[in-house]
Amino acid sequence: MQYRQDGRGGRRISALGLGCMRFPGFAIGRPDLRSAEAIIARAHERGINYLDTAYLYPGNEACVGAALQRLGLRDAMIVATKLPHGSCRRPEDLDRILDIQLRRLRTDRIDCYLIHNICAPAQWKHLQSMGIEAWLARQRSQGRLGAVGFSYHGSAADFPVLLDAYPWDFCQIQYNYLNERYQAGTAGLIAAHARGMGVFVMEPLLGGRLAGKLPDEAKRILAEAGRDPTRASVRGRGRSRDVKSVSALETPAAWALAWVLDHAEVTMALSGMTSAEQVDENVDIACRAEPGSMSADELDVIARVVEVVERCGRIACTGCAYCMPCPAGINIPGCFSAYNASFAHSWFTGVQQYLIASGGLRRFLSGSASRCMRCGRCLGRCPQKIAIPDRLHDVARRLTPWYPGAYRRGVRRSSD
Ligand code: SF4
Ligand code: SF4
Structure with a gap:
């Protein structure tokens, strides 16, 4: 596994993190414990040391807590979960929710605590009016919380305002080769890194759209480039390519993950893996995808794919299911x-x-x-x-x- 330094947190974090939201059973709100155990166990064996869940993922915190306890891996993993700020109406809600999370996760501390999906400065101001800064300081001094950050799906304009609104240790942004100018985007990635924060990336595969769901023409471009032996001799950005790394880009998912990890500003990419085999595939890529390791030709291949996807893609749905359930029964x-x-x-x-x-x-x-x-x-x-x-x-x-x-x-x- 490749490890990267976590900005202000100062920890060594695996370049690939385990997103737990899409464990098998997620679609019906009942993650399957056996599958979760197998995935977490394999992730640990392969060197992943970070896993991410949230209060709002149905049944997920409890599943992660049970799996970690049964595997005896609590202390081996950096556990991250998120505060649902929309459910915080009174200051007492902060304690109430954290108590539930600690109980579900079967632990006495949360290593990385995120304000979930905070998209506008007004939402943070509302939490400030409830005294969240003093509350966070108290929880940290009591050892119940470690690093503090936020996950973000708002506009590029609001992102720097939020970055400066609190001394965050890290942030979590949506980032992939289709989203360079969307939400925080590349400018946001650079701005957060310049402030010394860890930058964790979610949706590196855009909910699977950049893996199996790419248009046929885009898949063809990647498959042809993946087979092209001349790519091995192309010089990268300022350094020669490692010939062995060519095998890492055989699938669309490999290209997408390698593209994210190619950025030195990215601390870690979170991937929602749904089987032990998928863990192996992604770890193989993450081991090799060091910053600046993609060649100019490979980046050109990605640019051609972006062109095709933008031409063919219509609705930017990632399949996260935050909009569900729908009272009319619509999937x-x-x-x-x-x-x-x-x-x-x-x-x-x-x-x-x-x-x-x-x-x-x-x-x-x-x-x-x-x-x-x-x-x-x-x-x-x-x-x-x-x-x-x-x-x-x-x-x-x-x-x-x-x-x-x-x-x-x-x-x-x-x-x-
Ligand atoms: S439409 Fe629903 S599933 Fe799709 S991105 Fe939006 S919230 Fe997620
Ligand atoms: S009925 Fe229509 S508007 Fe209402 S939740 Fe379902 S999709 Fe959304």
Whole structure:
């Protein structure tokens, strides 16, 4: 494993961290303990020393706590979890939530504590008005909390304001080759690093979109470049390439992860791994993907892929499910994934996925996009700021096969 220094925290953190949100069972809100144990055990064996959960991931903190206890790995791991600031209405809520988290995680301390998804300075000001700074100082002096940071899905303009609002030890940002100018972006990464903070990256694979869900044309570009033996002789940015590292870029996921870790400002990339095999694949990449190790040619390949994805991609859904459940029974991420597939692959693939995601024909499309009643419950929950009801309308128009003109429009626009 490759380790990087954690800014102000001064710890050695594995360049790859284990995101626990997508453990098997996550879709139904019941993470599977046996699978979680197998994943955590393999992660530890392969040198990963950081794992990330949150109060708001259903059943996840309790699952992580039980797995760590059964494996005897609590002290071997840096455990990170998050405060749901939207659930803090009174100062007493801070203690109440932390007590629950410590109980769920079966521990007496949380090594890295994040304010979850703080997107605007006003949200931090609200917490300040409840005395959060004094509360954090007290918890730290009592040893219940270690490093303090925040996770971010807000605008590029607000990010520096938040960086300077508190002496954070670290921040967690969404960052990948499609998001260089989105949310905190590259400018935010550099700004946080320049302030001496650790920068942890979430969504390096954009919820799997940069792995198996890439458009066929983008997959072809990566596959051809991955097989090209001449890449081994290309000189990197200011240094020659390690010939052996070529094997690390055989899959789209490898390219995406290597691109993130190529940035010296990144302390660690979090990946939501769902099996021990996936841990092995990602660790193999993280071992080799040192800062500045991608060649100019490889970066050019990524630029071509970005061009293709931007041309084909339509809805920037990462599948995080923060918008769920929907009272109308709509599988929101499933609908958006089908919609994107209808552009990236074919209209027929999209329709097929849509029928499955919305309950299938036998259940008369009980969760179809057209059932949105615009109650507004999902609005404001989406970190990607997707106008969910409007986009569901687009999904229904495009993917309901009997919708007037859907077939003609779909077939024509799939090949745009
Ligand atoms: S606005 Fe539509 S999609 Fe959102 S929660 Fe309400 S019914 Fe569901
Ligand atoms: S619509 Fe937004 S909140 Fe819902 S799954 Fe997609 S990215 Fe997450």
